[in-house]
């Protein structure tokens with residue numbers, strides 16, 4: 001492809017020499033993956049600066065460089081103001097604007113993104129559509145599953161995945177859009193048809209300066225809605241009106257908003273909510289009519305997730321009957337309020353709660369139905385928001401009866417430091433057991449009929465990450481093995 005043609009997507013740029021005759025065979029932002037003929041885009045990252053790898057990119061055969069600085073080298077360099085945004089534009093152009101060919105739904109917010117993408121995927125598949133999902137657990141394109149490094153992939157991987165979707169006949173794609181991704185422009189080249197907001201609560205303050213900065217990142221999804229190339233499809237923002245930040249997000253988009261909620265007046269509402277041990281039921285009120293919902297999903301937070309999914313599905317033209325059927329038949333998401341069943345007389349639940357708000361939601365739900373004692377096994381990730389640690393510990397202490405604080409992906413941090421951040425301020429009874437398996441065993445062996453154990457924080461994860469190494473560890477398997485062992489020793 002002629003480099004000049006690709007650069008037509010970039011409104012302003014400067015060159016140090018003529019680029020008229022340059023042909024490029026790929027675009028990359030990583031010197032380690034440069035192939036001869038690639039255009040190398042220098043990105044200023046969180047760890048290092050891509051500008052430092054120009055020589056290495058050239059040595060490996062790069063055809064030209066896109067940079068934010070005049071590099072003073074005898075080599076074709078295109079200078080732009082913001083390489084991150086330009087990379088997203090180039091990625092979309094290089095893969096020929098694939099989101100134009102796919103109905104694209106983006107979900108952002110602190111909690112509930114993965115769950116809502118799965119709920120929507122089930123709805124669209126019930127309509128016999130070919131779908132794709134991208135998110136924390138995996139990427140799924142028309143039934144083919146791919147592992148992911150990030151919840152939201154970098155711009156190049158993302159656009160290449162959308163191209164694959166078009167080639168595979170995907171009609172609707174539903175993706176999680178993390179605040180990191182928005183801040184780093186990973187989705188800047190995507191033309192979303194629907195943007196969903198779930199909620200905002202504390203997380204990621206290691207990365208974002210404060211909650212305002214975190215919200216600013218989230219709002220970018222709504223600001224970019226409708227700025228794309230596809231003007232034929234109507235765009236909608238679907239926003240949780242019960243969230244205090246809803247007005248700011250509504251103001252940040254030029255597109256129509258469908259609101260959903262339980263407390264404030266909204267377009268999509270849940271009334272007559274009944275939360276019970278086997279799930280939820282409620283009356284779903286929408287501009288397209290009213291329908292009774294029953295679902296195996298537990299807790300008030302699940303009602304919110306269903307409202308968000310219903311709002312987006314209705315905006316996409318799906319019928320209320322399909323939505324009703326899909327919520328009734330949903331399989332849920334692995335590692336989200338997932339019971340571990342091995343014939344024991346007490347409940348064991350694995351859940352991905354790794355923020356104060358999600359932990360509170362899950363524990364409130366458990367408390368509602370637990371006739372006995374609640375035991376909580378919980379830790380906090382290393383190299384992540386330190387200020388959420390004591391808050392998560394407070395929530396565990398408030399709702400649980402016996403708390404065992406343990407490790408959850410210490411990464412490069414000392415587990416003792418993480419545990420001390422969680423517990424140093426606490427009074428009262430709790431235990432600290434650094435070894436997660438021991439902690440789970442302790443919680444399970446001391447439970448009896450009517451009790452419940454919550455194993456929080458890792459959900460679907462199948463590893464424990466310590467110093468860059470991922471050791472096999474699956475809360476669900478570990479719990480099941482312990483339950484079977486305990487049962488065996490009693491029989």
Ligand SMILES: CC(=O)N[C@H]1[C@@H](OP(=O)(O)OP(=O)(O)OC[C@H]2O[C@@H](n3ccc(=O)[nH]c3=O)[C@H](O)[C@@H]2O)O[C@H](CO)[C@@H](O)[C@@H]1O[C@H](C)C(=O)N[C@@H](C)C(=O)N[C@H](CCC(=O)O)C(=O)O
Pocket residue numbers: 029030031032042043044045046047048049050051053149150151152153154155178179180181184186
């Ligand atoms: C902090 C963060 O967000 N980092 C992301 C970021 O990497 P970075 O900014 O650290 O990149 P860097 O290492 O500084 O490198 C800068 C540039 O130099 C280039 N480079 C670097 C080294 C080299 O030898 N040659 C070279 O060319 C790199 O390719 C890059 O272009 O850009 C990368 C590509 O998009 C991401 O994979 C990476 O995610 C890391 C792995 C990560 O852990 N991110 C987490 C915090 C994250 O993004 N999480 C959210 C979900 C959070 C949630 O919802 O809970 C997510 O979307 O996954």
Ligand SMILES: Nc1ncnc2c1ncn2[C@@H]1O[C@H](COP(=O)(O)OP(=O)(O)OP(=O)(O)O)[C@@H](O)[C@H]1O
Pocket residue numbers: 109110111112113114115116136151176198199301302304305335336337351352353354357358359361362459
């Ligand atoms: N709407 C909600 N409000 C509050 N908590 C929720 C909500 N939905 C789910 N949760 C809790 O948050 C946990 C994570 O849910 P989910 O994986 O759907 O969120 P996410 O936004 O994708 O998270 P991540 O940022 O890690 O990708 C669940 O296990 C549950 O404990």
Ligand SMILES: N[C@H](CCC[C@H](N)C(=O)O)C(=O)O
Pocket residue numbers: 151354380381382384408409457458461
């Ligand atoms: N996407 C989140 C996942 C947190 C899950 C928890 N198990 C942890 O490792 O902190 C993050 O990377 O911050």
Ligand SMILES: [Mg+2]
Pocket residue numbers: 113114135136137151176
């Ligand atoms: Mg997720």
